[in-house]
Amino acid sequence: MMEWYLKVVRNHYFDFAGRARRKEYWMFLLVNVILALCIGLVAGLIKQSWIGSIYALAVLLPGLGVTARRLHDIGKSGWFILIGLIPLVGLYLIYLLAQEGVRGPNAFGPDPKAAG
Template sequence: MHWYVDVLKKYAVFSGRARRQEYWMFFLFNLIIAIVLAILGRAMGTSILSGLYSLAVLLPGLGVAVRRLHDTDRSGWWILIGLIPLVGAIILIVFLASEGKREPNQYGPNPKLAPAV
């Protein structure tokens, strides 16, 4: 759960690097919360809960995705490749799932080697 909270603390931070674990744990918790809110909204006959939640986590989700791309030594603008139907989403998933560069790059030091704060 701390991976999810850490991403929320960096609400609109688009600089630096993010580990695979940070991105995918945020994705997992985000998915679980969205499903629970969708079920609750369906039971209540409204979709306002999931809509508000999606709006609230839009910037943190984009931020962690951009930082994840930075870890693979790609510009954050590569996130736009996901707009290409089908093929773009597959390429973006491959980028997000690939291992980050071990050495420091233009976006910062390796987050795996960074001391825990």
């Protein structure tokens, strides 16, 4: 589980090109939420709330990058991330992120399942 998180943070920190499998995206999100909760808890206990903000800023770019690459895997532009800013309509983004990727190469690159 942690290897998916580290893959995004180490290898694809500022990478918006290519494709990301569902597993890569959801494992990154799961570990990110767990770490954010732990950091928030510790920061609250020591009354240093700014620590959570630093973590959020540190994972902002990798999070946007893996989301854009996940959208590329289903054949959508990374700009579809902006749908998440629209109340209720943003739920469609979750639907898109849960879809199976396009089999074979598409306009955004080779199939990550076939490569891995």
